[in-house]
Amino acid sequence: RLLLRNCRLSDDIGFRFSDRSWNQYPLTADKYSLWLRNTPGDLVLVAMDYETFGEHHWPESGIQEFLAWLIRRCIEQGIEMLTVSMAGLKYEVRDIYDIPPWHTISWADIEKDTSAWLGNLMQKRCFEMYTWIEPYVKAIGGEYLNYWRLLGTSDHYHYMSLKTGGPGEVHSYFSPYTNPFEAFETYVEALTFLIHSSLVEYREHVSRYAWRLRLPPRMSFQFYLTEGVHTGYSARGLDDLLRLLDVVPPESLVYHIRRGDLQMWISTTILWPELSHEIDRVRKISKIELLVRELKRIVESARTP
Known part of the structure; x- marks a missing residue:
């Protein structure tokens, strides 16, 4: 179940409470409780950061007194207070909310999308590097995977934002760096070091790690009968490849071996x-049955006990 945050009412407290230029300033408990009561729907989800109390709004702003009186006014107005778990149990599902990845929503900045973290070229390039190394560090595991996860903290990308105005002030306020470019350089240096050390470790023990590798669909090997004629099969790792050697039409295997496609994938992606050189030796075998049999033998023998 998904509870949708009421953006306006949440930001009224979270960001606008102490803004003297806001046309609703000062925000009182009486006023806000009326807004809550008059909002349609089963419930109103008011969600904000912990920094709201004491960071965004200092005690001198009256935020603590506002909260104390708000609870009283809500009780007087007959407004019930619920936790997220309580609300999820009390109310029936109203609808399906379908958000594709390219329309991901957030409560950040004015746009309320992912642009706070992936809105400029620096952020996008870093994220491409970060996601590229993912299957390899997951195959290795251990401290490499732990460091990779630490570099995936969204704050790193938040600090690289080039936004100006109010959103820009928020990004720079929390950043330990002088500017977004310093954040970018620092992150790239750390990520590049992790990529290099991970690949060195992976290559030194490739016969073990390669069998743990689970590639994303975009890096998988696609089997074709001829150019443009897909078989419907794809391999996301060596386990998939070994299994598909008994399933994929032999003509497809011969097609890719003769062209060097499979060898290239194993060399540059796996x-x-x-192993690629070993497989390339079967290219000259003329009989399809013998070629497929030898290919399967080579792949099976490469598996570490």
Whole structure:
């Protein structure tokens, strides 16, 4: 179940409470409780950061007194207070909310999308590097995976924002860096070091790690009968490849071996050139049955016990 945050009413407290230029300033408990009561729907989800109390709004702003009186006024207005769990149990599902990845929503900045973290070229390039190394660090595990997860903290990307105005002030206020470019340089240096050290570790023990590798669909090997004629099969790792050798039409395997497609994928994506060279030896076998049999033998023998 998903509870949708009321953006306006949440930001009225979270960001606008102490803004003297706001046309509703000062915000009182009487006024806000009336807004809550007159809002349609089963419930109103008011969600804000912990920084709201004492960071965004200092005690001198009256935020604490506002909260104390708000609870009293809500009780007087017959407004019930619920936790998220209580609300989820009390109310029936109203509808399906379908958000594709390219329309992801957030409560950040004016746009309320992912632009706070992936809105400029620096952020996008860093994220591309970060997601590219993902399957390899997951195959290795251990401290490499832990460091990778730490570099995935959204704050790193938040600090690289080039936004101006109010949103820009928020980004720079929390950043430990002088400017977004310093944040970018620092992050790239750390991520590049992780990528390099991970690939060195992966290559040193490739016969073990390669079998743990689970690639995303965009990096998988696609089987074709001829150019433009897809078989419907794809391999996201060596386990998939070994299984599909008994399923994919032999003509498809021969097609890719003759062209060197499979060898290239194993060398440049699986990062196992030695296995690629072994497989390339079957290219000259003329009989399809013998070629497929030898291909399967080579892949099976590469598995570490």
